[in-house]
Amino acid sequence: MSARGGLWGTGVYFARVRPARQASAPVFRPRSPDQRISGTEARMASAALACATSISLTRAITRYSVAASLLFFATPVTPPNPRYFRPFLNFIMSLPAGFEKIEVKNPVVELDGDEMTRIIWQKIREELILPYISLDIKYYDLGLEYRDQTNDQVTVDAANAIIEHSVGIKCATITPDEARVKEFNLKEMWKSPNGTIRNILGGTVFREPIVLERIPRPIPGWVKPICIGRHAFGDQYRSTDYVVPGPGKLQLVYTPADRGQKTTLDVYDFKGPGVAMSMYNTDESITGFAHASFKMALSKKMPLFLSTKNTIMKKYDGRFKDIFQEIYESTYKSQFEAAGIYYEHRLIDDMVAQAIKSSGGFVWATKNYDGDVQSDILAQGFGSLGMMTSELLTPDGKIIESEAAHGTVTRHYREWQKGNETSTNPVASIFAWTRGLLHRAKLDGNNKLRDFCLDLEKACIEVIDEDGIMTKDLALAIHGKDMKREHWVVTDVYMDTVNAKLKEKLAKRGQV
Template identity: 50%
Template sequence: MTATVPLGTLRPVVELRGDEMARVMWDLVRDRIVLPFLDVDLVTFDLSLPERDRTADRITVEAAEAVRDARVGTKCATITPTAERLGTGEVRRLWPSPNGTIRRTLRGVIFREPVVLGAVPRVVPGWTQPIVMARHPYGDQYQAVDFAVPGAGRLTMTYVPDDGGVAVEHEITRFGADGGVALGMHNVTDSIREFARACFAHGLTRGLPVYLSTKDTVLRSYDGAFRDTFRTVFEDEFADRFAAAGLAYEHRLIDDMAASALKSGGGFLWACKNYDGDVQSDVVAQGFGSPGLMTSALLGEGGRVLLTEAAHGTIARHHRRWVAGEDPSTNPTATILAWSRALAQRALLDDAPQVGDFAELVERVTAGAIESGCMTRDLASLVGPHQAHVGTREFVDEVARHVRDELHRTRTRAHADGPAGRAGMVS
């Protein structure tokens, strides 16, 4: 079938393929929902674990740089290798998380938001409005140094100033004969400041109040830096705009914030440090029904670059069933939305409104399919034992069928309207 959407001067979208069941869904969505209807220029990088191992992970850096240059990318979930994989000879080294490499290259902030659908009961029924999770994707546990301590000894932490000033040393603890483990982590003020700006700007764009959660009562300097930087950025740059928009900003302890969020109706942006954002995003995704309904976008380079992704992981257990010949009924909605949001951004940057209309159509059709009862197992189980479910491939084909029908009706109307209505359409 030829493309039915005019492209104009659309520039490339960078596609980052991944692993396991996530990759199966990725290819299904690309080949059945996107490419049959949109002749988009894709720059593809294979970030599967075997390819990252073959290239000594060079391909991950190249992919991140390509996204930065193109300003729009979309990413499939990928594997971060474990010691078990190293032990089987599957990989030569414990390569770092591709997500971490990409996030550091793009200097980005992750925003995750659930898709709220009336047909899908929520695990937290009071959440009637979306909760946008903002995760600071730098430092903390993800760029920490951790090691096993073999025996008795003294653990210290030392800061040596570049200007030749006096070094600062802190004694962390003294280990006994049995040793233990140690962890050292860091963050940087510039990154925290950019995180704050991105959160406040996104809150204004979405019309949502912003909350930052930390544990500054325990980590007085570390979490205190987040608290103080957010307060300074808000007061200096955003307070007047928030007041004009009728929005508020507040810092809360993370335990208080978690409890308040569960009792709320949603409708706010929740800013978290790196690890906190990782965990709380999963909680919010499940609370709204399923990780398969969670959108995820990395805004990098001060908002100049958008990388969308499906944030539910590679789903290894389902992939084993797929390889065995089963259809595990994995939810591809987040994958579909990763593609549609990237296409919408490409359309916005390149002034291609009909491509934006196509992206909107894909999202509308996907939501409509679920609302009409076409559900994968994760969603059907929330509705109840009498709700039927479909397989992964069947769900993708259902969405593709509706997209094809809608585009056919649009083309038919355009022909009926005459030459003006047909301008730019591909026959």
Template identity: 55%
Template sequence: MTRIIWKMIKEKLILPHLDIDLKYFDLGIERRDETDDQVTIDAANAIKQYGVGVKCATITPNAARVKEYGLKKQWKSPNGTIRSILDGTVFRKPIIIKNIPPAVRSWSRPIIIGRHAYGDIYKSTEFVVDGPGRAEIVYSPTGGGEKKTLLVHDFAGPGVIMGIHNTEKSIRSFARACIAYALGEKVDLWFGAKDTISKKYHGFFRDVFADEVGKAQKDFDSAGVQYRYLLIDDAVAQVMKSEGGMLWACMNYDGDVMSDMVASGFGSLGLMTSVLVSPDGKYEFEAAHGTVMRHYYEHRKGNPTSTNSVASIFAWTGAIARRGELDKTPDVVTFARTLEAVVIKTIEHGVMTKDLAAIAQPKAEKHALTEEFIDVVARGL
């Protein structure tokens, strides 16, 4: 459904107001299948070339989607591919709207999620074990030297294996990006891992963060910003009791899960901005939610839908504002911020999609259909 919304946003909210040269890459599942996913790689490289990209939500196929679309294979997440190429950090921040109160009563300030966007299970190697056998990790130094072999498990029967990795370079880039963001926003920085169990893997993340924060301690002191390391389970408990107002740095999987939890806590995944920032300052903006497949099936039947387009609109405005900053065109930045303000004002005046109408205070008397909401925003520009 997001592909339908994307077209509406572009045609009704963007192109009538901006003379913009868009470099377009079709990341629809059929096109990715046709090109053996080369189009995703090309899109990521284009972001590296031009500095800014905006991405529509895409399908990561499961077995059912492979059958439905007749795909060659179960392609990997395009987000994972793009993140690996850009080696960036994903920052997700809730969009605060007065009449959409947070589900967690204590949350009064935004909770920003900084998600490490490289490695771990998203760049893993895995397979199903058919029967008894030994699984080992083997490290062979490139320059020669003794191999290291570690036993993973002696299988007595069928099972499953996964191998994950990360790099010091990527982890340091992640830590530095989070530090820079926290200092820029003047919010405390939290980082959580499970080093009591994963003493080497998670412990490595902990140590890199401690080292990078140590180097920036004077800047932390000057900005009045604090750094906290917590066990990930304690971090979750502390966040739920807090008023918000921090950048919560998470390892890849934790960030994937917790960003959805925070988004729902603040109202909806449809009210969450998401930006991938690479170490060399390349930006990729996207909505924090998926493709809303259920609504698409209804749309295909000719039934009306009420699909939240706010996060997709903010993906566009984020990219446009960043482009304006790079090009030193303040009118472009102003347009992006004006569009954001109109979206928020529209909802605060009682025009919203069904998901928001159900949680608004006071409760909305009716909800807008997908295109109706975008049309109201367009009239407000």
């Protein structure tokens, strides 16, 4: 053994164990204080720790030898900053002797995705989830190529698996347009996988911002969260559209199942080419949407607003308004009054204006398209599109599908393909995993899994708010045009730091 001291000013001294090596072996250079650990090194450290644990070394030897070995890797170094390594080092110095994975009794359904989010998704699964959890994953590849290969049957199969197992965890996916059809040489322009899954599951998509103290809000008046519920069934997302080739009459025909008299409505007399669309919804789905929305408002103890355009679509949107009011009066009014909250219907344009002027603190029930648009506005208003949870919840509360609320981040993926550094915010994708697993924990009564998920979510937030380590989108929100390269890190560095923070938290619980 040879002594080496002073871990970057921490006052901690330790012994470094030098294994015997051949004369031809390379000489390892110690790391200097301005050199940070890489993701590869972190994985090497984890492997070293696993080996040390497996041969039952004592706690002290495990701690100090692993910590020492981290300073003597011979991989290329990248300056600066020691702050990226310190959280991981602190964890190493507090390690118990071993680690036992959290057992999860029932499966979850994983739905893989596309482009940059697919790359990030794999790192989340392999480095933030599976090292800590013994989990049966029912995997479905919803990457666009495989959807095309299976004629989109994989999407239907995935949705049915979610119904069977109650928990779906989904990566962001491509919804193809004309350009994507050409790019991927698709058989046809497949429908949105999100839309297909939502139509099979039913339920309501609830999105809520992940609020950070460090990130300034473009709408500073929003001091309380706004939870937006999107009716995830029908409307434009399950519509039938048609390119009208020339002059002619468009009609809407309803044929009763009991072979009663048909109803035919004249829609429009085309004088030339154009487009047309027919969409629908059902009383059953709207009723489920209402129940889910009222229950969410009660659980959060916040008022509920429903927004429609019933002044224009008197029968279509009017049906939403009437069903909500009937259910409120018959089922929830007394509960709302007891909780000190209320329900109100507003026109969508008025509601948007009121939301901007408000301080937040309410649940907003929206139709399918309105929720798709307004949820992104809410996310940006609170600071970032990458900081938004998204959960599809069925009316009975038994089934959940969690996903990242943003897209596949194509622009970053193009840079990644070129070998350039990318700084993509992974927080929403991480929360997709934690929110799905939290529901699994709730259904199974698994407190260890619940605590793990909460620790991982806190680690994501604390790394940004307390340590100031963040991706480029958040740094831009803080510094604007004065942002410099030192203000942000690449995705891998952020996620490695989150992993280190998570290990600290698990160590305090005695779980590692």
